[in-house]
Amino acid sequence: MKYGLWKTFITQIKRINEAKLSGTYLLYFVNAIVSGLIPVISVFFIKIIVDEITISNSIEQFIWKMLILILLSALCLVLKSIFEGILAGNFFTLRQKEFERVIRLYYSTKYDNIEDSLFQDTMESATKAVDGDDRGFQKTYTNFKLILNSLFSIILFSIILANFHIALVFVCLFSTIISIIINKKIADYHKKRQKDLGHAYRQKQYYNQTTSDFAYGKDIRIFSLKEFIMKKYQDKSLSYIKVLSDLLNKEFKYGLFGLITLLIQDSVAYILVIYSAIQKQITLSEVTLYISSIVTFTTILRTLSDNMIDLIKNLKLTIGYFDFLDSTNLEEKLAFYNADYHEGVSIEFRNVWFKYPNTEKYVLKDLNFKINAKEKIAIVGTNGAGKTTIVKLICGLFEPTRGQIFINGIDLKTLDKKDYQKLISTVFQDYDIYALSILENVGGIKYDRQKAISCIENVGLKETIESLPKGYDTNLLKVIDEQGIDLSGGQKQKLAIARALYKNGGIVILDEPTSALDALAEASIYQQFAGLVENKTAIYISHRLSSTKFCDRILFFNQNGLQEEGSHEDLMNQKQEYYHMFMVQGKYYQEREDEDENN
Ligand code: ADP
Numbered sequence: 001m002k003y004g005l006w007k008t009f010i011t012q013i014k015r016i017n018e019a020k021l022s023g024t025y026l027l028y029f030v031n032a033i034v035s036g037l038i039p040v041i042s043v044f045f046i047k048i049i050v051d052e053i054t055i056s057n058s059i060e061q062f063i064w065k066m067l068i069l070i071l072l073s074a075l076c077l078v079l080k081s082i083f084e085g086i087l088a089g090n091f092f093t094l095r096q097k098e099f100e101r102v103i104r105l106y107y108s109t110k111y112d113n114i115e116d117s118l119f120q121d122t123m124e125s126a127t128k129a130v131d132g133d134d135r136g137f138q139k140t141y142t143n144f145k146l147i148l149n150s151l152f153s154i155i156l157f158s159i160i161l162a163n164f165h166i167a168l169v170f171v172c173l174f175s176t177i178i179s180i181i182i183n184k185k186i187a188d189y190h191k192k193r194q195k196d197l198g199h200a201y202r203q204k205q206y207y208n209q210t211t212s213d214f215a216y217g218k219d220i221r222i223f224s225l226k227e228f229i230m231k232k233y234q235d236k237s238l239s240y241i242k243v244l245s246d247l248l249n250k251e252f253k254y255g256l257f258g259l260i261t262l263l264i265q266d267s268v269a270y271i272l273v274i275y276s277a278i279q280k281q282i283t284l285s286e287v288t289l290y291i292s293s294i295v296t297f298t299t300i301l302r303t304l305s306d307n308m309i310d311l312i313k314n315l316k317l318t319i320g321y322f323d324f325l326d327s328t329n330l331e332e333k334l335a336f337y338n339a340d341y342h343e344g345v346s347i348e349f350r351n352v353w354f355k356y357p358n359t360e361k362y363v364l365k366d367l368n369f370k371i372n373a374k375e376k377i378a379i380v381g382t383n384g385a386g387k388t389t390i391v392k393l394i395c396g397l398f399e400p401t402r403g404q405i406f407i408n409g410i411d412l413k414t415l416d417k418k419d420y421q422k423l424i425s426t427v428f429q430d431y432d433i434y435a436l437s438i439l440e441n442v443g444g445i446k447y448d449r450q451k452a453i454s455c456i457e458n459v460g461l462k463e464t465i466e467s468l469p470k471g472y473d474t475n476l477l478k479v480i481d482e483q484g485i486d487l488s489g490g491q492k493q494k495l496a497i498a499r500a501l502y503k504n505g506g507i508v509i510l511d512e513p514t515s516a517l518d519a520l521a522e523a524s525i526y527q528q529f530a531g532l533v534e535n536k537t538a539i540y541i542s543h544r545l546s547s548t549k550f551c552d553r554i555l556f557f558n559q560n561g562l563q564e565e566g567s568h569e570d571l572m573n574q575k576q577e578y579y580h581m582f583m584v585q586g587k588y589y590q591e592r593e594d595e596d597e598n599n
Helices: 005-018 023-055 059-108 117-130 136-164 166-212 214-222 226-278 284-327 387-394 417-421 438-443 449-458 462-466 489-503 519-532 568-574 577-598
Strands: 347-354 364-371 376-381 402-407 424-427 507-511 537-542 553-558 561-566
Touching: 005 059, 005 136, 005 284, 023 059, 023 136, 023 284, 059 117, 059 136, 059 284, 117 136, 117 284, 136 166, 136 226, 136 284, 166 214, 166 226, 166 284, 214 226, 226 284, 347 387, 364 387, 364 561, 376 387, 387 507, 387 537, 424 489, 438 449, 438 489, 449 462, 449 489, 489 507, 489 519, 507 519, 519 537, 553 568, 553 577, 561 568, 561 577, 568 577
Parallel strands: 376 537, 376 553, 424 507, 507 537
Antiparallel strands: 347 364, 347 402, 553 561
8 A cells, every 4th residue: 555644654653663662652742741831831930920029929939939930840841851862862763773674675675676777766765754864754753742742732821721711712723723824825836836936047047157158258259149148138037036026925915914814813812811901800910921821822833833744744755765665676585496506507598588677678689508517608798798787697686588597407587586696606897895804805794714714815815915914804994994904906806706716606707807907817817716616617707808718618799699609719710700809809908918018
């Protein structure tokens, strides 16, 4: 069911229980009592002082009364600040929990969403409701608190005023309702004309900029545009002023009506009070009590209406957030498939078609190939041919739009992604390191020290790391830890490879993580890596053909899909696109190397 204002409010209240913060209800209640009492005590202060002046009670009695009121008022203020402090902490905790919810959702949603710009935009606007304490989710709790405080004061003042004349309560209520309606009308009119105002302003600004920007100076002279631009500027300025004055006129008219209602309310109230005083039905101190009660009562009524409007605004913002949480599709939890991968993992693409979500163009069209268990395969070709896309499909991050991928003969669609992904070690092009220790970067939070060190040794980082004061336990990223270190591009890349080695999955994939290196360095890293993953199915992606010629088999792709397949020697003998590209690239890289040597 879609969220509405009421459902959103109820969900927020339920969140208090879920977070085990039920004490919040009691705090809301007691805070409303102490906060609601404060303005009531203030009006009694004045009454007692005037009583003392006019009736001249005993000074002792006066002091006692004042003392009691002062103590009561101080107690309320202290309690209010304590309760509000605790409440603010609870509201913050509730919002933090929502943030955790968003992070969990982000990591468990289908990967399609992560690369989908539409999803990213929706997420960004939906989470605006929880990314600040002054709006949306958290502000709703604050609004609710303020509403309860006002309601309690309103009840007390209604009793005081009704005690004098019930008509007073109704007059105040009536004038507040009128003022709410007027404010709403003004806000609606503002909203309605906001678009016109923005439009007129942009047009005026455009011509304003054109007349004062030197860049237009030449054209305006050569093409005699001066008169035209000036005329346009004057027209647009007038249109802007017209919309603005419409707005102000409307505001003035409504405002005048509001003022008249307020005058009527005040006149009725004061006439009633003064008449009763003249008739000696009430004392002078009661006159001050009722007049200050009327003023405070109407002020609280208006605050209540402002808070109600604000509550609705914040609930509306939160509706989008709850809708987003409910409608985001999560990765399906499929039954665990206990396949035996010890004998190696084979991968087969059968009639695979693929296009990215919300796009029209197929990146892969009817793709067929098979990688045998423990085979070393190179996927090479031109930029944009779809090599990384194939890796994402093998990793189970996306599903084919049509066709199937088989892992050891089992359709990948039927495998639980979390279980399956335990099988894969990939170094993507955009790998990164984390603000954790070096060992944690390689082996995760619960790492096996010896195993992680041996992986670091295998990628050739042993000496560099052992020379650091804290060695393998050095924290990375200086921004987070002042004693931490930052790594060079090449070192980061080696660490990412060590991470893939540590994971020791049945399928290892290197997706051009070496783009920062030259062709020779890349070839050496690829070959070195091949030695380390001898018993695994390994896939090497590159657009540099020389890096992967050692592989058992090469799949050559261009914009039209898979073009050639075979060993390096086979493809060279065929003398087709692979051969030509190899020769051209060889020449290119040779020239680069010669240049480097000469420099
Ligand atoms: P390669 O790795 O061979 O350079 P890719 O697999 O990265 O090629 O990209 C293949 C095509 O898919 C390119 O045209 C690219 O623009 C497009 N593409 C890649 N990622 C996305 C995405 N997330 N959304 C839409 N199109 C994408």
